[in-house]
Structure formats: structure tokens, C-alpha cells
């Protein structure tokens with residue numbers, strides 16, 4: 001799927017839509033999710049036109065991919081959730097119900113987060 005820069009996170013990156021920023025560096029921007037599913041629910045997005053991890057891993061240089069994941073870890077430090085623990089999750093594609101077609105990592109924390117996935121048999 002081609003990247004479409006009219007998606008909501010591209011607009012946030014361009015400053016056209018506001019966000020509650022948590023952390024920013026050359027590789028990533030982290031901000032609070034507008035519909036939080038946990039006391040802490042932050043989105044970390046790469047500063048590049050990537051639809052998914054698949055897209056980013058194929059197109060971005062390894063230093064960028066590494067920089068992005070270091071930014072995810074730094075976001076957890078800024079949020080002060082490393083000791084208590086946190087969960088990261090990325091929805092990629094149809095089966096995962098990805099809504100926004102700009103790659104993003106969800107970071108959840110602030111309460112016991114329960115099992116990894118709801119069992120659906």
C-alpha cells in the first residue's frame with residue numbers, strides 16, 4: 001500500500017493538527033492517544049512516510065529503524081513507566097485493524113494490563 005500523506009498522523013507531524021506531545025527527536029514523535037485505553041496510552045510515530053513496520057523496514061535505513069525503536073524506549077523513560085512496566089503494540093494491516101495508515105507503536109501503562117490477547121476460539 002502506498003503512503004498517503006493526508007492521514008491524521010502525517011497532519012500531526014506537519015503541525016496541522018495539535019497533539020499532546022510526550023517526546024520528540026530526529027526519528028520519532030510521541031503523543032497521547034486521543035481515546036486512551038489505559039491510564040497511560042501514548043503513540044510513537046516515525047518521522048517518515050511509512051505505512052507499517054513492513055514498509056519502514058524495507059525503505060528506511062537501519063540507523064533510522066534503530067533510532068525509532070530507541071525513541072520508543074526513551075518515551076517509556078520520559079513517562080516514568082520503566083519500573084512499573086508497560087506494553088508496546090503495533091497494529092499492522094487488516095487482521096490487526098490498523099486504522100491510521102502511518103506506522104505507529106502504542107505504549108500502554110499505568111495499571112496491570114492483563115493478558116496479552118483476548119482468546120477468541
Ligand code: 5GP
Pocket residue numbers: 008017019020031032033034035036043090091097098099100101
Ligand atoms: P490503530 O488502530 O491504527 O492501531 O490505532 C490508531 C489510534 O490512533 C487509535 O488508538 C486512535 O484513538 C488514535 N487516534 C486517531 N486519531 C487521532 C488523533 O487525531 N489524535 C490522537 N492523538 N490520536 C488519534
